[in-house]
Structures are given as C-alpha cells and as structure tokens.
Amino acid sequence: MKRKQLFTLLVILIIAMMALAACGAPATEAPPPTEAPAAQPTEAPPPTEAPSQEGIEPAKEIVIYNWSDYVAPEMYDLFEQETGIKVIEDNFSSNEDLLAKLQGGAAGYALIVPSDYTVAIMIEEGMLAKLDHNNIPNLKNLDEEFTKMYYDPGNEYCVTYLWGTTGIGYNKDQLEKPPTSWKQIFEAQESDPWYGRMTLLDDVREVFSAALIYLGYDNNSTDEAQLAEARDLLINAKKGISGFDSDTYEELIGSGENLVAHGWNGDFLQADDEFGNIGYLIPEEGGTIWIDNMCIPATATPEEKLAAEMYINFVLRPDIGAMLADYTYYATPNKAALAEMSEEYTGNPIIFPPDEVRAKLRLIKPLGEFESVYQRMWDEIKAAQ
Ligand code: N2P
Secondary structure (H helix, E strand, O other): OOHHHHHHHHHHHHHHHHHHHHHHHHHHOOOOHHHHHHHOOOOOOOOOOOOOOOOOOOOOEEEEEEOOOOOOOHHHHHHHHHHOOEEEEEEOOOHHHHHHHHHOOOOOEEEEOOEHHHHHHHHHOOOEOOOOHHHOHHHHHEOHHHHOOOOOOOOOOEEEEEEEEEEEEEEOOOOOOOOOOOHHHHOOOOOOOOOOOEEEOOOHHHHHHHHHHHOOOOOOOOOHHHHHHHHHHHHHHHHHOOEEOOOOHHHHHHOOOOOEEEEEHHHHHHHHHHHOOEEEEOOOOOEEEEEEEEEOEOOOOHHHHHHHHHHHHHHOOHHHHHHHHHHHOOEOOEHHHHOOOOHHHHOOOOOOOOHHHHOOEEOOOOOHHHHHHHHHHHHHHHHOO
C-alpha cells in the first residue's frame, strides 16, 4: 500500500469511528425531562405507615378534660390494656368553663372536648395543636359531613366526638302533660306541677339561646336590647326553678326530686336507661343542636400529643365508636360505628331528630367581643335575688 493510500484509509477509519461514537452517544444521555416523574421523590407515605415523629414515644399517662357522663366507662381501661397509656379524666360543665380554664394557663391536658363555636374561638386564639393525620388512619371512618364543619374544615385541629340536641327532659310517671313550650318554662305558674321542681342548664349560651328563641329572636343575637329582654325574662324565671345545673339534672328527674329539666338529649336517655321514667322533647319554638370535638391543646407536649392522637384513632375505630354511642346515647359521627349499631339506636328520634324537628334546631355561633355582653348579663342573672 502506497503512503497516500494508507493515509486515506486512516482518515476514513477515523471518520467512521467518530460517526460510530456519535451514534452511540444518546444512549448514555439522561432521559428527557418528561420521563423524570417516575422517581416520585416527594410523595407522602401512605397513612397506615408508622407515626412520623421519629424518636417520640407516647406519654405513659394522659389527662382528658371532658364533659361528665360522656364516655363508656370501659373505654379508658381498654385503651390502657392495648397501648399501656393510662387515661385520667377531669370534667368541666360548660364550654365557658373549659375556655376560662385553658385561658388561665392550665396545662397538662392532652385532649379536650369543646363544642363547635368554642373550637372556632380556640383556633382563632391559637389554643389548639394541628393534628398529624398520619397518626389517625381511622379518620377514614368519619362521616364526610363531619369533615366539612365551618369551624374546622378538613379536620385540621379536631375530630367530631358526638353530637346532640338541647331541649326539655321530664318525669313521665309524674307528669301526664309535660311542658311543650318555653313559655311554660320561663313563665311557669305556681299551679304548674314543675314550678320549683325544675332546673336550667348552668350554661350562658344555652340558656340565652332558649330565652331568645322563646322571645322570637335569633339565638345568636348581638342586639343589646334583645339580650336585656332575655335577661329580664330569665331573672323573673328564677323563682320557678330550683337551680342551674349541667351535671346532675337528669338523675334528679329520674329520682322524682325534680320534674322538668333543660338539658342534653343523651343525658336524659342515659338516665332513662337507669330509671325508666324519662321523656324528652324539643319545645315547639325550637332548641339548639351542637357538635362536640376531640382536640389537642397547644400546650400538650409532643409525647402527650402523640398519645392523644392514638386515643382519637382508638375512638374512631368501629367497635369503640359503637361502644361510645351505645353507652352515651349521643349521635355518632363515625359511619363505620353507625353500621354496627342496632335499629333501636339508629331509629331513635331523640338521637336522630326527624326533619321537622331538625328544622327548629339552631347552632350556637361564636360572637367575638360581644360574648362579654352575654357574660355580663349572665352574671346579673346569677346575682339577682
Ligand atoms: C354530656 C354533655 C353533653 C355535651 N353530659 C354538651 N355539649
């Protein structure tokens, strides 16, 4: 081969190698950006995975601040057997008591049970911790209706515990004709058998709601003249009642000491279970409806918070939710629990009021600064002779 031919061959060979290298190149390049999402590095873990707070152990003991007669007694023992976490219960009698206690700096509560309007106030004031839904997989059992509540859409802070109504309970054995209107309560006559043998809730917003509804006003009125009218009505009504009571009124009806009480539906049904002589109705002018919630105070430690979330998850189990509903006779928001309940419960019109009664039920709403006017007039009612 001549030198020139050899040189030409070499050039061809080099060109061919370069072409070959160029062809192969794309194979080593990164995949086009449109294929990248396959890696999905930011996706959340499924909710059933282990709690996300690494290194945090649940508290060994928690204190739940709850209404009285508002849990199935065996629930705390069962929770302790299953988790080793001991539950201690402390009781409050009204949303205002609960709020004042926490605003006063009380710490040590891992779980509280405020009603709807009080949740709104507490969120506004930064008093609640956000829930870690990873620790509450049973949230899927909550009826969708309760994931859309105006005071906490999406259950960022709270999970509905139970809901119910406020009306009139009475002793069926001793009263042939119970009072069916607020007029017979607030303007009771000495000739009425329940005169002096009746209690009103020790609860500012509940009592004002009943009086305002009777007077034909909005139960969340912010008209001071209307409120003053309700206050005067209530001061006058004091002579016909034996007291304000939110904790023992239903037993006093059952025992026959009292004949009529303003109170909560489930409490009367519980007492009826015990005494077998109690009726309940929503007065013709209307009553209130409320939704109570499990929430964690912002003051809870991370360990208490984790234990409280485990307790919320426990309550949301179908069997535990059913146990709670069965004992308290309040309405459960847990659809998996509801599916386990008897017809006697699901068909009870005192627990699940029919539409014509529902139409007469009002929510108590948060009123901001104006709440202090209610409180001042409530103090005046309490102080009046
Ligand atoms: C139960 C109290 C019912 C709660 N004793 C009223 N929100």
